[in-house]
Amino acid sequence: MENLVRPYHCTRKRKKHRFLTKLKEVSCRFINTFELLMKNIFFGLFGVASLFVGVIVFSAFSDSPLANKIENILPQVIKSAYKGEQTNFCGEIVPINVDTKERLDRELSVNAYWQSSTLLNIKLAAKYFPIIEQILREEGVPDDFKYLAVAESGLRNVGSPAGARGFWQFMKLSAKEYGLEINSEVDERLHLEKSTRAACKYLKRLQKRFNSWTNAAAAYNVGPTKFSSEMRKQKEQSYYNLNLNQETSRYVFRLIALKEILKQPENYGYYLDPADSYQEVNNYYEVVVDKTVPDWATFAKEKGISYRMLKVYNPWLIDSKLTVKNNTYKIRIPRNG
Numbered sequence: 001m002e003n004l005v006r007p008y009h010c011t012r013k014r015k016k017h018r019f020l021t022k023l024k025e026v027s028c029r030f031i032n033t034f035e036l037l038m039k040n041i042f043f044g045l046f047g048v049a050s051l052f053v054g055v056i057v058f059s060a061f062s063d064s065p066l067a068n069k070i071e072n073i074l075p076q077v078i079k080s081a082y083k084g085e086q087t088n089f090c091g092e093i094v095p096i097n098v099d100t101k102e103r104l105d106r107e108l109s110v111n112a113y114w115q116s117s118t119l120l121n122i123k124l125a126a127k128y129f130p131i132i133e134q135i136l137r138e139e140g141v142p143d144d145f146k147y148l149a150v151a152e153s154g155l156r157n158v159g160s161p162a163g164a165r166g167f168w169q170f171m172k173l174s175a176k177e178y179g180l181e182i183n184s185e186v187d188e189r190l191h192l193e194k195s196t197r198a199a200c201k202y203l204k205r206l207q208k209r210f211n212s213w214t215n216a217a218a219a220y221n222v223g224p225t226k227f228s229s230e231m232r233k234q235k236e237q238s239y240y241n242l243n244l245n246q247e248t249s250r251y252v253f254r255l256i257a258l259k260e261i262l263k264q265p266e267n268y269g270y271y272l273d274p275a276d277s278y279q280e281v282n283n284y285y286e287v288v289v290d291k292t293v294p295d296w297a298t299f300a301k302e303k304g305i306s307y308r309m310l311k312v313y314n315p316w317l318i319d320s321k322l323t324v325k326n327n328t329y330k331i332r333i334p335r336n337g
Contacts, residue, residue: 081108081257081268089256090142090213095240100253107250107257112268117154119272121258122265124155126277128167132196139200142213147258148220149196151251157190157315165189168199178202184319186329191316214239214252222248284313284332293322303333 082105087094094100111118132146149155152169159165163172166189172182178198180188188194206216206224210231218239219227227248236242239252261268293299296317300310311317313332322329 078113080105081112087256087260089217089252089259090144092212092214094256100240103250103253104256107253108260111254111257111261118261118265118268119270121150121154122262122270122272123276123278125150125262127280128155128192130280131192135193135196136200139197139204141200141203144213144255144259145199145203145217147255147262148217149199150258150262151254166195167192168195170195170198174202185322186316187318188316190318194316211237212239217252217255218242218244218248221251281313281334283336284334286330287333288328289322289331290324290328292324296320296322305334309334 082101084096084101086096087104094104096104128149129146132149133143136143136145149167153167155167157166158169160169164170165187168189170178170180170189172189175182175189175195175198178201180191180194180198182188203213203216203220206219207213209224210216210219210227215227215238222230222244230242230244231237234242243249261270265272287303296310297307297320300307303310310331310333313334317331
């Protein structure tokens, strides 16, 4: 009989176990619900706070001149940079056909959406274009050639693996041919004014030889001998009709693209306040040096400036000293040290 009837205390113990299990389940559900509620409250408050801060920032920004410019721009919309408009280089019309349209579109797209490079070009143009423009005018070279310096060097005194240097990327032999001094202590390819005048002489010579400024620009890139050879072999007189290497085929179109973007950067989504651009390096006086300078660092200290600033204002001084023989040099000394 004892094996057939469940004892009372066992039944009571089982009921207690079921009650505790049920209580545990209810507690867990309550805790989970509470945690979810608290998360929703937190994110809700965070969202309201973010919206409030956003409204304050937008209200402050909306009154700025920059905001007024950007007001009608579609945010984060990628559009074709080429609008199909007629354009020119140095006043010479660019013929538009299925080939030239794609070549121009490519260069506009690459440069318009290469934001870091184009942004720096805009900033540097404010610093160096006034100097270059004045020399181009004085030398009778079209203003559009300032964009050649952008294409060649990004308006920096850079060097190439082939040995070209400076804003205009002169090779040593060509630079000497056009009157620039180059030795172990001086490299006037890095002298902006002197190298720009040398580039003007070269470009005028190319224009006279090839009968157009467009052809002169292409010959500047590929070299006059190669350009002349291709014109003769292909029986063509215009750059736009020549089948050239990839770099030169893109070159003039790149100049045109840089021209379009740097002339009207707002049309391509670039907005800079005047303070964002780099300032002209014009606050200096000149010292005539007609004797050997054994140590530029000592010279700089005597003038109350650092060696670094001496080289910033005179990048063509490429050694720590200068040997003078029957010559004089004008050294720029910044007024603000």
